[in-house]
Amino acid sequence: MKNKLSINLMLLLIGASFVLMTSCLSIPKSATVIKDFDASKYVGTWYEIARIDFKHERNLSNTTAQYSLKDNGDIKVVNSGFNYLKNEWTQREGNAKFRGAKNIGALKVSFFGPFYSGYNIYALDKEYKYVLIGGKNYDYLWILSREKSIPNHVKQHYLRIASDFGYNVNDLLWVEHDKNNPYLQ
Numbered sequence: 019m020k021n022k023l024s025i026n027l028m029l030l031l032i033g034a035s036f037v038l039m040t041s042c043l044s045i046p047k048s049a050t051v052i053k054d055f056d057a058s059k060y061v062g063t064w065y066e067i068a069r070i071d072f073k074h075e076r077n078l079s080n081t082t083a084q085y086s087l088k089d090n091g092d093i094k095v096v097n098s099g100f101n102y103l104k105n106e107w108t109q110r111e112g113n114a115k116f117r118g119a120k121n122i123g124a125l126k127v128s129f130f131g132p133f134y135s136g137y138n139i140y141a142l143d144k145e146y147k148y149v150l151i152g153g154k155n156y157d158y159l160w161i162l163s164r165e166k167s168i169p170n171h172v173k174q175h176y177l178r179i180a181s182d183f184g185y186n187v188n189d190l191l192w193v194e195h196d197k198n199n200p201y202l203q
Contacts, residue, residue, distance in 0.1 A: 038071070042142070044135075044153075044155060045138045045152070046152065046156055046183060047182055047184075048182075049138060049140060049184070050140070051140060052139050052142055053123070055120070055122060055123040056118065056146075057093060058147060060087050060093075061085045061093070062085065062164070063086075063202060064082060064084075064092055064149065064152040064162035065165065065166050066099075067165070067192070068080075068159075068161040068190040068191060069159065069160045069161075069168070069191055069193065070156075070157060070158060070160075070187075070189045071191045072158065074110070075097075077101050077103045077104075078099030078193075079196070080099055080100040080196065081097065082097070082099070082199055083095060083097050083162060084097075092113050093113070093114040093115075094111070094112075094113065094171060095113065095114050095127060096109060096110070096112075097109070097111070097129075098202075100197050100199070104120040107200055107201065108182055111129070112128055112129035113128055114127040114128075114137055115127075121126075123138065125137040125139075130155060136152075136153050136158075137151060137153065138153070140179055140183065141175070141179050145170070146164075146173045147164045147165070149160070149162045149177060152180070156185055156191045159180055159187075161176050
């Protein structure tokens with residue numbers, strides 16, 4: 019009986035470890051990432067133009083992401099936004115790592131210690147002004163810009179890409195940028 023319990027516990031731990039290790043590698047089946055990524059051009063401040071809302075950004079407007087290179091090759095991520103229900107600014111720091119080659123837009127990001135999730139760069143213009151990012155599944159999608167708005171032709175192009183990948187673009191929340199973010203450096 020004790021031996022059977024030990025085996026079951028070991029199998030459970032192996033299964034849980036496998037799930038944790040592979041969960042950050044996820045990307046929706048029909049999606050592809052960019053192949054010519056340059057992290058040194060990507061760093062800096064990005065304004066969140068649209069997102070599929072989820073619990074960690076719920077009730078936030080004026081959301082931004084700031085990326086900077088770390089000495090170990092990782093990317094420091096600092097997300098901030100204004101919680102309009104609490105009438106206060108919030109900030110969260112995380113870490114992004116490449117899942118493979120550093121010129122491929124397939125990363126994983128964590129804001130909670132050892133738990134990483136997919137960060138997939140689907141589209142990025144040559145000047146690194148606009149980006150379309152998806153997560154591990156169809157519940158996570160973002161459009162970011164170096165400015166507080168994007169041209170309509172970029173918006174339509176990114177919506178078409180996301181839709182072709184299987185995202186329901188009607189689920190996107192369009193973010194307001196009507197306040198000065200005190201966290202921007």
